[in-house]
Amino acid sequence: MTTAPERPAPTPLAPGAPRSGTTFLGLPTAPRGVGHLRGDRSFPDAARDALRDGQLRANLGHATSTIRAKRAKVVGEVPDWEELRQAGKALKQSTMARLDELLVQLEDQVTARGGTVHWARDADEANAIVTRLVQATGADEVVKVKSMATQEIGLNEALEAAGITAHETDLAELIVQLGDDAPSHILVPAIHKNRAEIREIFLRTMPQFQGPDADRDLPDEPRRLAMAARTHLRERFLRARVAISGANFAVAETGTLAVVESEGNGRMCLTLPQTLITVMGIEKLVPTWRDLEVFLQLLPRSSTGERMNPYTSTWAGVTPGDGPQEFHLVLLDNGRTAVLADEVGREALHCIRCSACLNVCPVYERTGGHSYGSVYPGPIGAVLSPQLTGVEDNASLPYASSLCGACYDACPVAIDIPSILVHLRAEHVEAQERTTPEAVAFRALSKAMSHPRLWRLTQRAAGLGRLLARGKPTLPPVLPPPVSGWTRSRDLPTPPRETFTQAWAREHGR
Amino acid sequence: MRVALFATCLVDTVAPQVAMATARLLERLGHEVVVPPGQACCGQMHVNTGYRREAVPIVANHVRAFAGAEVVVSPSGSCVASIHHQQAMVLRRAGEEGLAAEAEALAERTHELSQFLVDVLGVTDVGAYYPHRVTYHPTCHSLRLLRVGDRPLQLLRAVRGLDLVELPAAEQCCGFGGTFSIKNSDTSTAMLTDKMANVLSTHAEVCTAGDASCLMHIGGGLSRLRSGTRTVHLAEILASTEDAVSPQQTTRPAVSA
Numbered sequence: 001m002t003t004a005p006e007r008p009a010p011t012p013l014a015p016g017a018p019r020s021g022t023t024f025l026g027l028p029t030a031p032r033g034v035g036h037l038r039g040d041r042s043f044p045d046a047a048r049d050a051l052r053d054g055q056l057r058a059n060l061g062h063a064t065s066t067i068r069a070k071r072a073k074v075v076g077e078v079p080d081w082e083e084l085r086q087a088g089k090a091l092k093q094s095t096m097a098r099l100d101e102l103l104v105q106l107e108d109q110v111t112a113r114g115g116t117v118h119w120a121r122d123a124d125e126a127n128a129i130v131t132r133l134v135q136a137t138g139a140d141e142v143v144k145v146k147s148m149a150t151q152e153i154g155l156n157e158a159l160e161a162a163g164i165t166a167h168e169t170d171l172a173e174l175i176v177q178l179g180d181d182a183p184s185h186i187l188v189p190a191i192h193k194n195r196a197e198i199r200e201i202f203l204r205t206m207p208q209f210q211g212p213d214a215d216r217d218l219p220d221e222p223r224r225l226a227m228a229a230r231t232h233l234r235e236r237f238l239r240a241r242v243a244i245s246g247a248n249f250a251v252a253e254t255g256t257l258a259v260v261e262s263e264g265n266g267r268m269c270l271t272l273p274q275t276l277i278t279v280m281g282i283e284k285l286v287p288t289w290r291d292l293e294v295f296l297q298l299l300p301r302s303s304t305g306e307r308m309n310p311y312t313s314t315w316a317g318v319t320p321g322d323g324p325q326e327f328h329l330v331l332l333d334n335g336r337t338a339v340l341a342d343e344v345g346r347e348a349l350h351c352i353r354c355s356a357c358l359n360v361c362p363v364y365e366r367t368g369g370h371s372y373g374s375v376y377p378g379p380i381g382a383v384l385s386p387q388l389t390g391v392e393d394n395a396s397l398p399y400a401s402s403l404c405g406a407c408y409d410a411c412p413v414a415i416d417i418p419s420i421l422v423h424l425r426a427e428h429v430e431a432q433e434r435t436t437p438e439a440v441a442f443r444a445l446s447k448a449m450s451h452p453r454l455w456r457l458t459q460r461a462a463g464l465g466r467l468l469a470r471g472k473p474t475l476p477p478v479l480p481p482p483v484s485g486w487t488r489s490r491d492l493p494t495p496p497r498e499t500f501t502q503a504w505a506r507e508h509g510r
Numbered sequence: 511m512r513v514a515l516f517a518t519c520l521v522d523t524v525a526p527q528v529a530m531a532t533a534r535l536l537e538r539l540g541h542e543v544v545v546p547p548g549q550a551c552c553g554q555m556h557v558n559t560g561y562r563r564e565a566v567p568i569v570a571n572h573v574r575a576f577a578g579a580e581v582v583v584s585p586s587g588s589c590v591a592s593i594h595h596q597q598a599m600v601l602r603r604a605g606e607e608g609l610a611a612e613a614e615a616l617a618e619r620t621h622e623l624s625q626f627l628v629d630v631l632g633v634t635d636v637g638a639y640y641p642h643r644v645t646y647h648p649t650c651h652s653l654r655l656l657r658v659g660d661r662p663l664q665l666l667r668a669v670r671g672l673d674l675v676e677l678p679a680a681e682q683c684c685g686f687g688g689t690f691s692i693k694n695s696d697t698s699t700a701m702l703t704d705k706m707a708n709v710l711s712t713h714a715e716v717c718t719a720g721d722a723s724c725l726m727h728i729g730g731g732l733s734r735l736r737s738g739t740r741t742v743h744l745a746e747i748l749a750s751t752e753d754a755v756s757p758q759q760t761t762r763p764a765v766s767a
């Protein structure tokens with residue numbers, strides 16, 4: 001069975017929505033006012049505050065360096081890692097090229113196995129479909145497997161508005177939910193919290209620690225914290241009639257969905273309740289069962305730094321008398337088709353959400369995930385979020401990178417993130433309807449740098465900067481913007497009397 | 511060999527001693543150095559800031575300036591990486607097919623200094639003398655786009671008198687990133703602080719690298735802190751000989767412009 005929800009008015013296109021040269025197809029981007037793809041501040045503003053949070057810096061520095069070392073070790077022991085990466089990339093490329101056919105194949109297969117497929121154009125549609133499905137069961141609460149897609153669309157808030165309580169069951173996601181916080185990492189949503197902070201959140205919010213007779217003895221040992229979460233969650237697993245999950249992969253050939261995880265909470269959600277609703281971005285597809293071979297090797301080593309993840313659950317449709325008896329698959333676009341239309345940017349859809357790029361990123365390591373304002377932080381977020389929302393809605397993100405390239409090296413499907421960042425910067429610049437002072441400067445510089453004589457004059461003018469130094473080896477530390485961005489924390493050398501080309505010409509008698 | 515030197519816009523304008531050192535070094539190794547007068551910039555700053563259309567005439571100028579050159583050498587990993595990875599792409603996007611093919615051919619003939627010395631000339635001992643404690647920062651683009659690997663270290667190890675100390679967390683970006691250092695000044699500074707802490711932990715007199723831009727960043731920070739550790743480009747160290755060492759020299763550049 002297949003349902004198509006009634007279509008509301010088309011989502012207006014955000015200004016500067018992804019477009020590529022002349023192939024702009026006018027595809028809708030993720031709508032405003034719903035979900036978590038946009039921050040309320042620009043990246044530099046949010047980062048400025050985060051950088052001053054010493055506890056955050058310490059927590060992130062410790063966590064990312066630990067995961068980095070683990071990943072490097074297990075990736076280093078695979079002799080054909082580079083071939084695997086290239087295989088992953090090739091599979092994703094060919095999948096994206098046939099996404100339309102493969103999605104229909106997936107729908108047919110899921111339907112044939114007793115599942116129901118729903119097509120959601122955007123976050124609003126997906127939230128409406130899931131809410132309606134939960135309401136139809138009569139349940140007023142659901143258990144959730146950690147899922148980026150449902151974070152992206154703000155499903156928990158939508159359910160809450162309909163009087164349905166969503167219980168996150170992934171440990172880190174639970175910490176974030178109990179702490180009334182937002183996830184800051186794709187894999188480890190509570191990476192910004194340390195053990196002591198987690199203990200405090202548990203003691204303050206878990207029912208088992210409330211009341212006059214409660215045993216509030218909870219040391220901040222990982223084992224004891226996990227045990228507390230287990231007690232808290234077990235009751236909810238056993239009670240729940242509806243579960244909501246995301247999906248790591250979907251096999252078009254067989255209609256199989258796959259979730260990989262470390263804690264076993266996913267397996268509980270996927271097997272215990274009567275009804276299972278899976279929300280999946282349309283790019284999560286692989287053509288055949290065999291293709292999982294590549295990704296199930298790439299993903300755990302890149303994400304948790306494990307050779308294999310502890311739990312891999314796969315299911316296709318429903319099996320009478322075993323597991324959920326009702327299965328719904330919600331296929332989510334929410335701007336993905338618009339990303340697919342961009343020849344350069346579409347590579348971002350290859351992402352398998354391992355978060356290796358976050359862990360190696362020197363910017364992420366210092367600013368943390370919240371600075372990005374989107375559920376997709378770090379390098380991949382800086383290319384994915386602006387494309388899903390339209391570049392102008394996340395215009396500062398493509399600039400939130402020094403283009404050091406560590407993300408590209410770490411990516412298990414070899415997404416050339418730096419090149420996409422540079423591409424999106426250009427999309428932003430080209431979307432400006434008014435001429436900015438920066439554009440004036442860059443155009444003038446372009447003119448100078450393409451006419452040698454003009455360039456020599458420009459260099460001479462720059463050399464006059466030495467007059468500001470009044471004979472000192474560095475320029476004054478207080479210079480007007482935008483140079484102040486540099487001179488606030490670094491000295492600028494006093495320009496020399498003579499450029500190299502001048503000196504060379506003088507020596508060689510020109 | 512007749513080598514055309516691409517100084518890069520930054521070195522030419524604010525760090526001429528780096529290009530002069532590169533020229534002196536190549537001449538000492540028995541090569542003829544020419545400096546094509548039409549050269550300006552590779553276009554990287556425009557491309558990386560989002561001005562790829564405005565980069566087209568800059569790249570075109572670069573291709574014109576070096577049209578006749580047999581082999582081009584530049585003391586910058588970043589600019590050479592841009593020549594290899596960006597120039598043709600930018601031209602192609604603008605519909606400049608013919609020029610893009612020329613840019614590709616020119617990129618084939620263009621080498622970063624350490625790669626030119628080790629791979630093309632086959633030398634690691636360039637006869638340099640530099641009696642200082644030095645640590646080496648591998649710049650991101652030389653490391654990850656050009657894959658220079660340990661070539662600069664091979665060259666430094668062969669320098670007489672030089673005490674090479676390993677830089678902790680060497681492969682972490684210094685936070686420069688071109689206009690990133692201004693647009694995201696705070697984050698850039700946080701990255702720089704950690705880089706400087708690592709540099710200072712080595713107690714080196716000199717931090718060296720293959721890019722004057724990153725060195726201007728690290729050096730600008732070290733100078734602001736009055737740290738005493740200075741940045742000196744790899745070319746300047748390799749160009750240095752006994753003659754250049756004087757009691758006044760200490761860790762200042764060995765060859766002045």
